[in-house]
Amino acid sequence: MGTKSSFKIFAVEDDPVFAKMLQYVLTLDPEHEVKIFGTAMDLLDNLHHKPSLVTIDYSLPDMEGEELLKRIKYQYAEVPVIVISGQERIKTAVKLLKSGAYDYITKDEDIRERLLNSINNAKKNIKLANEVEILREELSVKFDFDKTIIGNSPVIKKVFRMLEKAVNTNITVSINGETGTGKELVAKAVHFNSARKNKPFIPVNIAAIPSTLLESELFGYEKGAFTGANSRRVGKFEEANKGTIFLDEIGEMDINLQAKLLRVIQERELVRIGGNEVVKLDVRIITATHRDMAEEVKKGNFREDLYYRLLGLPIFLPPLRDRQNDVLIICKFFIDQFCKDNKMDKIVLSPDAQQKILQYSWPGNIRELKAVTELSCVMCDGEKITSEDIQFNNLNKEVDLLSQEMTLKEYTFKIVRNYLKKYDDNVLLVADKLNVGKSTIYRYLKEMEEENFQLR
Amino acid sequence: MNSTNELTSFDFINSFSDNNKDFVLSMIDVFLEQTPNELSNMEEALHNEDWIKLSKSAHTLVTSVKFMGIFTIVDDLKSIENNCKDGVNLDEVPDTFLKVKSTCIDAIEELELKKKLF
Known part of the structure; x- marks a missing residue:
């Protein structure tokens, strides 16, 4: 389809006068590289040079326009072909357009405008088609396994x-x-x-x-x-x-x-x-x-x-929890992607952050991992993500509780602490909710203090 | 189209080329070079009763004469093209051709004169 800098137009026209006019009008745009051929066979012999667009005269000495159109389309279906004809026969025009002609233009007074309009429209379509092709390529790359x-x-x-x-x-x-x-x-x-x-x-x-x-x-x-x-x-x-x-x-x-x-x-x-x-x-x-x-x-x-x-x-x-170290590999991938998308310097995961990520059960799987990772990239100091930068959302706190390996006492402390937080330190209400006596709650609180267990 | 008795007119190619004098001159040259050949081809085809060839030559010439503003023979050329193609009214073709030929020869003379005045 021509080079990046030129739009290659091949025109086949046996009438030297009209060929001259075509040459003139087609080269008005410096982007166009125009080649005129006197016969259909000359054009077909040169099609391997891959024109961006072809114009053909409907009546040629060696071949009818319809046959030539078919042959071009057979070899290069995507190349737009504009048929230029001395005849104003609607039936012919319809037939050619149905056969794949891009446009049908008669050799009239307004040919210059009509031809240039048609070529400009074809160029827009080619540009769009190329963009679609590029996007498709990008999509394919994006979805490489x-x-x-x-x-x-x-x-x-x-x-x-x-x-x-x-x-x-x-x-x-x-x-x-x-x-x-x-x-x-x-x-x-x-x-x-x-x-x-x-x-x-x-x-x-x-x-x-x-x-x-x-x-x-x-x-x-x-x-x-x-x-x-x-x-x-x-x-x-x-x-x-x-x-x-x-x-x-x-x-x-x-x-x-x-x-x-x-x-x-x-x-x-x-x-x-x-x-x-x-x-x-x-x-x-x-x-x-x-x-x-x-x-x-x-x-x-x-x-x-x-x-x-x-x-x-x-x-x-x-699920992510069954994928062992994959979680760290994916997390690092998301960090790199986030840094690239936001033009940030490289961010690394501290060992304690890695530990926290590995211990969590990720009930929301990769979607959750992505969200948590991106948030930690924002929350960190810009160089290293620590465990404190990693925040799990409230939806999964209960699961988070079970995902960490702790002693029974530690689990108990954690439950009591969460209930106290939830019910504004109302010991009586918490005791009621946990179906224990208030003295049990006070005893746990004392033990937590003695063992320096974080109350909040 | 012509306001005078001139056979030819540059109105169309002037408008087509935004009054590009070099272009108009080059078009005249091509017409002067091509038309006698095309007339000979037509004459030969007529002599041989090769109606398809005659039709194609008439088709080629009709575009050229339109661009040179020689509108008086446009319909004649179209009738030669269509009659020869369809194989009808072939007895009218020789006379029509003679009219076309004579007008073209006059137009060529006129164009040569105009070219000198450019």
Whole structure:
């Protein structure tokens, strides 16, 4: 597609007068590098030089414009071809545009403006297409496995092996894992490392869409299908055609809709609500849930046939607490990422901070780790994160209590201390809540003081 | 288009090129060089009754004559192009061609004169 600095235009025109005019008008923009060819064969012989745009005369001595257009499109489908013709035949124009011509321009008085407008529009489209291509490349890099899933633990290595299998085939993938384990990230990694990477990745969070709207959201609807359906709308499945649909929180899907989903998956086609047209589908399905789906089937909340249809290649994402030292590797990754994004100097983790991170159970998994890490980067002195800079959120305090290895007495002290804090040091209320006598509370307080246990 | 009795007009190429004199001169040169060849091609095709070739030559010439403002023969060239292409009214073609040829020869003379005045 030409060099970065030039926009290469190849024009084929047998009439020397018109060729001269084309040369003149096309070179008005210094960015354009223009080559004029007298015959269709001359142009075809030079197509390997990859023009950014081609203009062709409809009537050439050695080939009709329509045939030439087909041959160009066969070799370089993405190159815009503008057909310039002495004829004003609407049928010809429509036919050529249907065959892939970018524009059809007649040799009239306003040809200069029309041609330049058309070329400028084509350039804008090419620029947009290039930007999309660059963004796609960036996405692919972003979702490289080694950038998406970090860790060396045996459990995560098993996930890597499953991912490799997932990207090399079109098999349905079902991801299971606690909240915050990175299910969507894994789904994206599968898509952007697969043969479908240049096609759409459409995520749908089943839990976030009211069940009454989910059907139309997934399968689309025709104009007039229901009150408020003012125009046709394609559903998420159609949007994802040739690409991947990611059905997050699949376990939350209403049992009635499950039957419709099953049919779509089995038939690989759908009919929009209120319509008759059958739409063929070529969609890869990736599902995710935090639920035990086999258990949901037993309970009757999820159809067994659909469960097996969607099971495909199951990938279990282990919780962070089972990933041993991965937590430190991921934490350091988040620190480096945060420093880079915020143009900060490198920050390290002190040994006591590392200990604190390793001892915690991370009920919110990687999502929580990221939030805690970013906060500690802000709270620290800018060079080193200490244990005091690491703050866990209130939601998980109880779990935090159990995650640390302590003696029974230490656990007791901690419980008493938390209750006193919660009930504004009201010993009577705390004793009542813990179902012990007030003297027991006073005794613990005395012991805590004697053993120098931190009261706050 | 022409306000005088002139056959040719530079209105279009002047407007096309923002009155670029060099460009207009170069266009005249190309026309003067190309048109006699194209007329010979047409004459030969007519003699051989090669209607497809005649149609294509007429198609090529029609664009050139439009750009040189020779509008009096635009319709004639189009009729040659279409009749020869469709194989209809072929008996009218020789007379129409003669008109085209004669007008082009006059236009060439006129352009040569105009070129000297540039």
